[in-house]
Amino acid sequence: MDISKNDMTSLIDFFEINSDAFIIVNQKLVISYANLPVENYLGVTRDQIIGRRLQDVFKNSQNPLDVKKLYKVLNKRETQHWEAFSNLDGWRMDINIYPINNGELVIKITKIKQMEDFLSESEEKYQNLLNSIDQGLAIVEVIFDKESTPVDFKYEEFNQAFEKLAGSQINNVLDKTAKDLQLNLESFWFQVYENVALTGQPKRFVYEEKKINKWFDVYVFKIYFEGNKVGVLFNDVTERVLHNHKLEELIKIQDELYVNVSHELKTPLNVIFSANQLMDVYLRNDSVENNKDDLIDSNNIIKQNCYRLTKLINNAVDLSKINSGLLMLNLVNINIVDFIENIVQLVSEYLKTKDLKIIFDTNVEEKIFACDPDKIERVVLNLISNAIKFSNPNSEILVRVQGKDDKVEISVKDTGIGIEKQNLECIFNKFYQEDKSLSRSAEGSGIGLSLTKSLVELHGGNVNVKSIVNEGSIFMVELPIRTIESQKPRVQTNFYNNRVEAIRIEFSDIYSI
Ligand code: ADP
Numbered sequence: 001m002d003i004s005k006n007d008m009t010s011l012i013d014f015f016e017i018n019s020d021a022f023i024i025v026n027q028k029l030v031i032s033y034a035n036l037p038v039e040n041y042l043g044v045t046r047d048q049i050i051g052r053r054l055q056d057v058f059k060n061s062q063n064p065l066d067v068k069k070l071y072k073v074l075n076k077r078e079t080q081h082w083e084a085f086s087n088l089d090g091w092r093m094d095i096n097i098y099p100i101n102n103g104e105l106v107i108k109i110t111k112i113k114q115m116e117d118f119l120s121e122s123e124e125k126y127q128n129l130l131n132s133i134d135q136g137l138a139i140v141e142v143i144f145d146k147e148s149t150p151v152d153f154k155y156e157e158f159n160q161a162f163e164k165l166a167g168s169q170i171n172n173v174l175d176k177t178a179k180d181l182q183l184n185l186e187s188f189w190f191q192v193y194e195n196v197a198l199t200g201q202p203k204r205f206v207y208e209e210k211k212i213n214k215w216f217d218v219y220v221f222k223i224y225f226e227g228n229k230v231g232v233l234f235n236d237v238t239e240r241v242l243h244n245h246k247l248e249e250l251i252k253i254q255d256e257l258y259v260n261v262s263h264e265l266k267t268p269l270n271v272i273f274s275a276n277q278l279m280d281v282y283l284r285n286d287s288v289e290n291n292k293d294d295l296i297d298s299n300n301i302i303k304q305n306c307y308r309l310t311k312l313i314n315n316a317v318d319l320s321k322i323n324s325g326l327l328m329l330n331l332v333n334i335n336i337v338d339f340i341e342n343i344v345q346l347v348s349e350y351l352k353t354k355d356l357k358i359i360f361d362t363n364v365e366e367k368i369f370a371c372d373p374d375k376i377e378r379v380v381l382n383l384i385s386n387a388i389k390f391s392n393p394n395s396e397i398l399v400r401v402q403g404k405d406d407k408v409e410i411s412v413k414d415t416g417i418g419i420e421k422q423n424l425e426c427i428f429n430k431f432y433q434e435d436k437s438l439s440r441s442a443e444g445s446g447i448g449l450s451l452t453k454s455l456v457e458l459h460g461g462n463v464n465v466k467s468i469v470n471e472g473s474i475f476m477v478e479l480p481i482r483t484i485e486s487q488k489p490r491v492q493t494n495f496y497n498n499r500v501e502a503i504r505i506e507f508s509d510i511y512s513i
Contacts, residue, residue, distance in 0.1 A: 018037070021042075023109070024107075030051065031054060081097075094109070095108070096110075133159065136158070138234070142193050142228045143228070144228060150197065153194075154180075202220060204219045215238045218233070257320060269305075275298035275305075279298050311508050319447055336368075336401060339377075358396070377502055379455050384399065387412050390416040391414045406481050409476055415472035419465070424465055430446065463476065
């Protein structure tokens with residue numbers, strides 16, 4: 001180091017603010033300068049050592065500076081470095097000696113922690129790091145027999161997240177082999193660990209742990225510098241997997257809906273086409289006047305089938321919205337007794353010319369209740385339309401509203417063909433229809449009851465059925481009573497027109513009407 005007088009001053013300034021110890025000695029190893037940290041390192045004040053020979057200062061130390069080495073540096077004028085241990089406080093010292101151009105030596109002493117402290121500190125950091133990640137990590141040692149065949153394994157180490165994910169199964173497993181512990185692990189895990197340890201090829205997969213109903217994203221990798229050890233990273237992906245399952249289920253339902261609805265759309269469309277063709281013929285033949293009745297019939301058929309298409313599309317859209325959680329209820333307080341009675345009255349007018357009777361009955365005058373009236377109307381009309389479809393001529397349908405303390409029950413009872421016992425559970429399933437070979441004067445898509453059930457459940461209620469073949473069926477809808485704050489019961493405007501239209505749509509697949 002070539003150092004001028006000015007450089008020397010700034011060097012001293014630098015030593016003064018440095019946390020390492022710096023000592024300057026002349027060619028005879030007499031100390032001419034020592035900075036403050038020296039006091040700390042050597043346990044003496046700097047005044048006590050300036051002017052003294054270096055070897056005297058270190059004489060009592062068990063790790064004295066190697067004076068011979070110092071002379072060598074002095075002669076060779078080379079930088080030297082060595083380590084020494086101070087018995088003063090058990091620290092390791094890192095000593096560097098630099099000759100400078102005026103013949104003096106700069107001795108720099110840096111304290112370095114003892115290796116054990118160093119290691120335990122780094123171990124602590126490593127543990128903290130492992131425990132702060134939310135992925136479970138385990139180190140697994142694969143045990144091989146003399147023929148180098150993997151026979152067993154043991155968990156060497158794991159972090160807190162792993163412990164949490166694995167739950168009680170992982171208690172006291174450290175350093176014991178899977179066989180010792182009689183771990184009830186599937187052979188699959190042995191195969192994965194062994195395979196990765198043998199080939200070094202990492203493996204990633206999603207694993208379902210059925211016992212705890214969880215899914216894990218697992219990554220197994222070989223730890224190259226650790227012999228036959230593999231690392232296993234676990235991530236709880238249960239939420240993601242369940243979400244995906246739900247999406248898959250939704251896609252399946254949508255596909256089913258698409259196939260079923262497309263099929264059902266064809267029937268009314270064909271009917272509309274046929275009626276249209278007939279009208280076309282009369283128009284071309286100029287025989288409208290002679291066939292007026294047929295033309296009126298055809299026109300009615302077209303109208304009815306347009307309603308059927310509307311019903312089908314409405315139901316399909318609603319079912320799809322319900323499945324994807326998009327159907328929202330528009331809740332208002334209404335008197336449910338009045339509401340249902342009005343619907344029944346309109347239906348009875350609709351049925352006037354038919355040989356079917358519909359009767360309304362209730363045990364209360366008024367029951368104010370918050371619901372989505374359009375949805376409740378769909379439910380009731382669907383049940384009534386089914387009762388009509390499956391009723392015998394000259395029979396009666398009874399619609400009853402029963403108010404109870406905290407709920408209201410709406411039931412629709414018919415004396416029709418009834419439902420086979422084994423089919424009672426399935427009729428609320430999507431697209432379910434009883435054997436179509438039964439000659440019936442109605443069509444259907446098998447969506448109605450499934451939609452009814454979903455709409456009732458959206459209101460927090462439930463729907464049940466009792467039926468005896470050839471005697472009839474009763475469908476019971478139970479809805480919990482709740483009201484919306486600061487809202488008056490809804491005044492029905494344009495009730496009649498809206499309801500008639502709703503009935504036309506809902507009854508569009510009953511031919512006999
Ligand atoms: P659809 O549009 O076919 O009527 P639903 O979901 O409304 O579809 O009904 C499903 C099936 O349940 C019907 O096809 C029928 O077999 C049976 N069902 C529903 N209501 C009645 C009833 N009141 N009497 C007899 N069977 C019924």
